[in-house]
Amino acid sequence: MSVASPALGLSGLRDYAFDWALVDVETSGLSARRDRVLSIAVVTLGPDGEQTAEFSTLLNPGCDPGPVHVHGLTAERLRGAPAFGQVAGRIGAMLQDRVLVAHNAQFDYDFLAHEFARAQLPLPVARRLCTLALNRRVDPPTEDLKLATLAAHYGVPQLKAHDALDDTRVLAGVLRASLREAARLDLPLPLVACPPRQDPRFTPKPPRTACGFRNPGRPAPGGPLVQGMKIAITGQTATPRTELAGRAVAAGLNVMGSVSRHTSALVTNDSASGSAKARRALAEGVPVIDEPTFLRLLDDVRPGAPHEPTAAAPRASTTSAPVSTAASAAAGTVRSSAPSAAQPSVPSPVRPSAPDT
16 A cells, blocks of 8 residues: 555544654764764655655765665765755755654754754754654554564555665655554654754764762652762753753763663653663663753752862973883883874774664
């Protein structure tokens, strides 16, 4: 059955009737700050579920395309394709006044936000809907909630996986079927607000700021946050993740990239998401705070205990005689990490960052 078939339309589902913009991106990696979009497809649907337009294009990222074995987009295929900034206006017009839809929408939204910011344009998205989150609520009898699995369950044909346009057409069929199931079960849609970015210009990821306070442990139930507490964030948030983290750091909290037994609290809007951080928090008994509560607690973070200052090592005299290598080794002297003329420094390889969980 075609995904555009009226049999899969949404006529009569007034509470679920929106103008939709379905998006899929293929990327050079998993980090929206560092990696680039290689291809994009946008399919728009009306409130009745009928397709109104579609657009797809390859994009020249101006960098290595990354895992070609996954997406098949070689540098040769991308050569001569437009840069994102050249098609941003057309994409923006399709997104304007529509709810953005994607499977794992945080991923696609973050990449779009960074590409629009690089082009010094605002991303015209006020709300988004994740079909993965929607199907967690619908709870179909499937082994998992991957797009291909849901497509097979809902009878939506998939012709070419990891092709942006085909994935978006498949997503359209999955969305229609998921909305019909949500309506049958009288489920609310997991719509997420997307506030405008504070600055449309792209800025690199800020360096990690060391926390100046000792970790006081975990907050008491219903109690305040205290400076030095270790906070992790996971899942979709209405406030951009970077803004949440920045506000936490400014309040004196220690924002961590993972959860451990030392974590004071996990911030998430879906504690049952099954993400790695959520699972670890459950295993370690880490308190879970939703985003509205976290924002309220940020307004009244209590003072913490500063780290004890460490005595600075005495500076060596510039007139001292050089110490021999053997003497240095015997005395336990730590060698400087600065490169010398005889031994140039070699940068360590950087592991690609994992996607948001």
